[in-house]
Amino acid sequence: MERGTTLFLRVAVFLIGTPVLAMCIFAVPEIADYMVDLYPDHTYLKYLVFLLLYAGAIPFYFALYQAFKLLGYIDKNEAFSERSVRALKNITACAISISSLFALGMPLFYxxxxxxxxxxxxxxxxxxxxxxxxxxxxxxxLQKLLQQAIDIKSENDLTV
Known part of the structure; x- marks a missing residue:
């Protein structure tokens, strides 16, 4: 794959992470304070908002890091490797954890x-x-397809 394509994807991944970082710095404290304004008797909700939103940012940024690693493997022509499968597995786990975390936090949204x-x-x-x-x-x-492609590739390597 051409390096320009992966460079574009790296820039896109960076641009995806930048607004989330800005939200974590500027918007999350405002949202938490707004929650206290809505429920002045329940100030602990502020800390639940902080916990939910900052805890959701951790797997998000880990998934972005895994995407950078995956693009690096593609640049090195190692896309069909166990490391790529592992990166996709980590991205899957991060997405599931974000979804679970926000599903548990839906009462706060409500x-x-x-x-x-x-x-x-x-x-x-x-x-x-x-x-x-x-x-x-x-x-x-994608992880399953990549694993099957690696298995087929290793079978072909053994038959030659």
């Missing part, structure tokens, strides 16, 4: 949407859960 009278907040939470699950399934399918 509380915010109920008090603020905006159902869009609940929809945002559902989009994150379902998008993460789609990514997990897609990565798992």
């Amino acid at each position: 509380l915010m949407g109920e008090k603020d009278d905006s159902p869009g907040v609940i929809v945002i939470g559902m989009v994150i859960v379902f998008a993460s699950m789609v990514i997990a399934v897609f990565a798992a399918v």
Whole structure:
């Protein structure tokens, strides 16, 4: 594969990570403070919002790192290797953990949407859960296909 294509994908991965970093720095504290404004008697909700959103960022950035590694393997013509399969497996695990984490955090989205009278907040939470699950399934399918291709390649190498 041409290096320009993977360079474009690396830039895209970087551009995906930048807004999430900005959100973690600027928006998450505002969202947590807004949750306290909505429920002044339940100040512990602020820490639950911090926990949910920052804990979701950890597997997100680990998955982006795995995507960078996968693109590096493609650049080195090692796309059909066990390391690529392992990177896809890690991406799948990260997507499942993000989806599970936000599914567990849906009551927070519900509380915010109920008090603020905006159902869009609940929809945002559902989009994150379902998008993460789609990514997990897609990565798992790619992982399985890549593993089958590696198995076929190793069979062909043994017969020659």
